Amino acid sequence: LAEERLRAEKARIRELIADDAMAQVVRDVRLGRTSPARAERMTLLFSDLKGFSTMCGRMTAPEVVDLLNAYFDTMIPPIRENGGDVDKFIGDAIMARFREPEEGTGGDPSPLRAVRAALAMQEALVRFDRTRPENRQLHMRIGVNTGEVVIGAIGASSRRDFTTIGDNVNRAQRLESNARVDGVLISEFT
Secondary structure (H helix, E strand, O other): OHHHHHHHHHHHHHHHOOHHHHHHHHHHHHOOOOOOOEEEEEEEEEEEEOOHHHHHOOOOHHHHHHHHHHHHHHHHHHHHHOOOEEEEEEOOEEEEEEEOOOOOOOOOOHHHHHHHHHHHHHHHHHHHHOOOOHHHOOOEEEEEEEEEEEEEEEEEOOEEEEEEEOHHHHHHHHHHHHOOOOOEEEOOOO
């Protein structure tokens, strides 16, 4: 019974913590680090739905939650398939990070993987919308930026998130805000 509870608890934790965050925490604990905060170069992707708040006003609460969960279930695979992790959901927005591959692994650089993910997300949304009534179709903007950020466990002592902050995160969000609807806006740094 104890092992079964432990497996169930680990599964719940995995739902709440990004894969790269979990791996980083385990590495830091093994190395005896108490604060895993550091500066790191990576690529950030922000996506946001256009007009979703207005659409929510015409839906029931369960309909909103069901739609958002189905949308997120559609958007996360392209991110993960391209080696990214979701940093957080902010309402109907997604913030994802693409870290550089470990040296010697030969993986594609983070900018290339993030742009591939962004284009795949837009394609996935087109397929998703085909299953929806015309008045409930979704439209998304995406911004992608690359640069140095701060990554670590940030928050109050009672609740911290393993997250990414800094000017380059803000730039990715501004690119998303300025992207055309159903488009992807990529910074020169990416």
